[in-house]
Amino acid sequence: MNFTGLPQSCPPTPHDVHELTDVWRILAATAASPYDWQSHQQRGKPVPAGADACKWSSMSLTRNPKAALSLRNLAHLSHAAKLAIPAGAGAHKSKKSHVDFWPAAGTDISQFVVAVEEV
Amino acid sequence: MIQMASPTLMRAATAKFEQVLYYMDAPEVVLLDIGKVSKIIAVATDRISARGFFGAKVSLAQFRLYLQDRFDLRHLMLRPDRWTWFEFDLPEDRSVRVKLDPIDLTPDIIARIIPKHGFFARDHSEDYEAITFEQRSVQRFEVDGQWDMREFGKFHAQISDLYALTQSVDQFVDAAVPLEQKRTIMKSFVKPWEGGGSYYGFFRSLAKTGGEGARPNIKAIQWASPGYMDVVGDADAFDRLISLIEHFADNRKSITDNYNHLWSYLKETNYLNRSSRTLERTSPVRIEIGERAKALGKVLGVTSYRTLKQMAGNDALVAAKVLLATERRVSRLYDFFSEGRVSVSGITVA
Numbered sequence: 001m002n003f004t005g006l007p008q009s010c011p012p013t014p015h016d017v018h019e020l021t022d023v024w025r026i027l028a029a030t031a032a033s034p035y036d037w038q039s040h041q042q043r044g045k046p047v048p049a050g051a052d053a054c055k056w057s058s059m060s061l062t063r064n065p066k067a068a069l070s071l072r073n074l075a076h077l078s079h080a081a082k083l084a085i086p087a088g089a090g091a092h093k094s095k096k097s098h099v100d101f102w103p104a105a106g107t108d109i110s111q112f113v114v115a116v117e118e119v
Numbered sequence: 120m121i122q123m124a125s126p127t128l129m130r131a132a133t134a135k136f137e138q139v140l141y142y143m144d145a146p147e148v149v150l151l152d153i154g155k156v157s158k159i160i161a162v163a164t165d166r167i168s169a170r171g172f173f174g175a176k177v178s179l180a181q182f183r184l185y186l187q188d189r190f191d192l193r194h195l196m197l198r199p200d201r202w203t204w205f206e207f208d209l210p211e212d213r214s215v216r217v218k219l220d221p222i223d224l225t226p227d228i229i230a231r232i233i234p235k236h237g238f239f240a241r242d243h244s245e246d247y248e249a250i251t252f253e254q255r256s257v258q259r260f261e262v263d264g265q266w267d268m269r270e271f272g273k274f275h276a277q278i279s280d281l282y283a284l285t286q287s288v289d290q291f292v293d294a295a296v297p298l299e300q301k302r303t304i305m306k307s308f309v310k311p312w313e314g315g316g317s318y319y320g321f322f323r324s325l326a327k328t329g330g331e332g333a334r335p336n337i338k339a340i341q342w343a344s345p346g347y348m349d350v351v352g353d354a355d356a357f358d359r360l361i362s363l364i365e366h367f368a369d370n371r372k373s374i375t376d377n378y379n380h381l382w383s384y385l386k387e388t389n390y391l392n393r394s395s396r397t398l399e400r401t402s403p404v405r406i407e408i409g410e411r412a413k414a415l416g417k418v419l420g421v422t423s424y425r426t427l428k429q430m431a432g433n434d435a436l437v438a439a440k441v442l443l444a445t446e447r448r449v450s451r452l453y454d455f456f457s458e459g460r461v462s463v464s465g466i467t468v469a
Contacts, residue, residue, distance in 0.1 A: 026143070040144050048209060051139065051146055060144045060244070067242040068143050070193070070235040073163045098142065098244030 001088065002105040005042070010054035011091035011102045019087045023061040023099050024080040025109075026068055030116055032081055037109045058093075058100035059109070065119045067097065082115040133216040134159055136209060142244045148192070149174075149209070150247070151217055155297045157201055158182045159219070160192070164206070164232055171208040173222070173232045175199035185240055186247060192238040197229070204228075256354040263345040264460040271348065274455055277448045281363065281421075282356055283326040284445060288422040291430050303328045308431040308441070312394050318444045361463055366420045367453045368468045373418045378446045381411040381439060395436035405435050412439035421445050 001017060003010075027036045035043070041057035062068050065080035085092075089112065090103040103109055134151035137158070141148035149172060151159040160182065161174025177185070177199040185195045196204075205219040222228070240247075260274075287304050290296045307324035310317035350357075367374060385391045388404050398405050409424070412435065416424035424438055431437035455461040456468035 045145075048146065051142075055142055056145075060142055062143070064242055067238045068147075070238040071141075071143075071147050071162055072232050072234060073147060073166050074143060076166060095244055095246065097242050100142075100244075 001091065003091070003102060004105045006057050006102060007041075007053040010057060011100075012054055012093065015091040015093050015102075017088060017091055020061075020083070020085040020092055020099065020101070023063055023083050023085070023101075024065040025059065025061055025083060026065050026074065026077040026119065027079045027081055027116070028077050030079055030118075032110055032113065032116070034110075036081075037103075055100055058102050061092075061099040061101050062097055063099070064097040069119045078118060079116055080119045081113045082117070083109070083112045084114050085109070085112045132205070132219040132221070134207075134219055136213055136217055138245060138247070140240075140243045140245055140247065146209075148238075148243070151207075151219075153219075154299075156180075156299055159205060160185070160195060160199075161205075161207070162192070162196070162232065162234060167231055168206070170206040170220075172206065173228065174205050174207065174219075176201035176203040176205070188239045188241055191234075191236055192240075193234045193236050196233050197224070256357070257349050257351050258354075258357040259464065260348045260350065261345060261462045261464070262347060262460060263462070264458065266460065273451070274461065275348070275350070277452045278350060278360065279326060280322040280448050281360055281445070281452070282352060283322055284441075285359055285363075285421065286353070286356055287325045287328070288426060288430070292426060300328075305430055305432055308434070308437055310437075312437055312440055313392050318440075321441070321444070361466055363420060363449055364453050364456055364468055365466065367449045368457070370418055370420075371453070374415075374446060375450075377411070377415040377418050378443065378450075381408070381415050382443055384408065384411055385436075385439065385443075390436060395434050398436060408439050409435040412442050415439075415442050415446065419446055419449070421449070 025032075025036065037059065039057050039059050041047075041053075045056075047053050047056045061083065062080075068074055069077060069080075085101070088104065089107045089109070090101055092099050092101045094100075101109075132153065134153040137150045137152045139146040139149050140160070145163065147163045149161050149163075151161065151174065153159050153176060156179045157176055158179065159174040159176050161172040163171065164173045165171050175196040177195060178201060181195065181200045184190065185192070204222050204224050206222050207217050207219050209217060224233075287307070291301055291304055304325070307321060307328055310321050310324075382391070384407060388408075390398070390404075390408070395405075409428075412428075413424040416422065416427065419442065421442075424442065427441055428435060428438040431441065452461075453468065462468075
């Protein structure tokens with residue numbers, strides 16, 4: 001699997017490349033824009049203090065979008081897209097309800113949306 | 120508005136960045152280290168405020184409870200037991216200490232910044248491993264004979280009170296325990312000591328200040344007779360508690376004599392229902408109370424009179440009353456064992 005534009009040693013080892021279901025990407029609106037599928041690194045934001053560069057280049061997915069949106073800093077996000085990501089579409093690492101996802105080169109994640117709901 | 124001190128009057132504080140607890144593309148919940156027994160848990164505010172983070176200062180004990188999902192982040196930030204809130208930005212260089220600006224918790228902050236209900240530690244994206252939870256084990260008390268619910272409650276209350284006292288004594292004499300925690304324990308001794316309510320309040324305060332570690336919890340009760348009561352707590356603390364009961368059984372006469380010796384003197388001098396306010400430091404009554412309490416402490420074996428007196432802010436009368444209350448609790452527990460209604464595997468109480 002190829003990745004482009006990631007920091008060195010990223011995705012971290014070990015990681016998972018199997019199918020990923022029942023995960024959500026939180027969005028600003030009903031219809032996702034290309035911006036919604038970008039990591040902060042892809043958006044050109046500098047890595048802040050205390051943040052890990054590899055995580056900075058991942059897209060955060062969650063199994064509990066309601067908990068994420070209880071944080072006021074994320075209140076501008078109102079919807080969540082449920083995803084069913086097939087094996088080989090990228091690398092992921094889960095911890096509790098959070099998933100770091102690094103799309104493989106050429107992967108268009110928007111095609112894996114199975115539902116969009118207001119949270 | 121909730122405030123502990125005017126922010127302008129509080130001296131500038133700093134803290135050490137410890138770790139991110141929750142990412143959602145960027146750090147959204149972070150943890151700072153401030154002193155040995157406090158943390159600052161903070162939420163990102165960069166999209167809703169001019170500052171990067173808003174945090175609440177909490178004790179290590181309260182943070183432990185949060186990590187165990189006992190309450191959510193909203194509760195923790197609205198009711199931090201240190202009652203202090205800060206705003207801050209994270210410096211570029213992680214090794215540089217974070218400058219904290221005190222801020223009051225206003226209705227506006229509650230509405231705009233404090234998280235809504237529903238975010239628990241289980242939702243963190245990162246593990247927090249710096250706190251190791253003490254090993255809690257299950258102590259089974261076999262029960263037999265006739266019991267009613269009130270007696271089960273009474274039995275558990277005696278266990279809880281003695282458990283809290285012995286754990287607090289351990290913390291007080293432990294050189295590694297921060298002074299702040301020792302002072303908190305000492306505050307539990309500040310009671311009117313003029314009647315029964317003070318004793319109840321005292322043991323309750325001890326259990327509260329000691330946090331989870333000072334409270335044994337009932338895990339299971341089998342009501343049938345014979346049945347059992349499983350209590351969860353620290354294995355060493357249970358061992359010591361059972362040793363105390365064995366020790367009481369072996370030295371009952373001497374302990375009871377010393378108890379009566381002290382109790383009757385307090386009764387005679389009218390200090391059972393009075394505080395030490397009227398008791399001069401060098402008065403013969405105070406000295407006699409000290410002598411009799413020292414003798415009881417020695418035979419009871421929970422802790423020395425000297426330690427208890429230190430914990431009680433050098434108040435001989437309070438130390439004496441705590442010793443009397445402790446004896447009553449050991450004695451009641453002993454009764455359950457001697458009646459054959461409670462037993463612990465491998466232990467014989469005469």
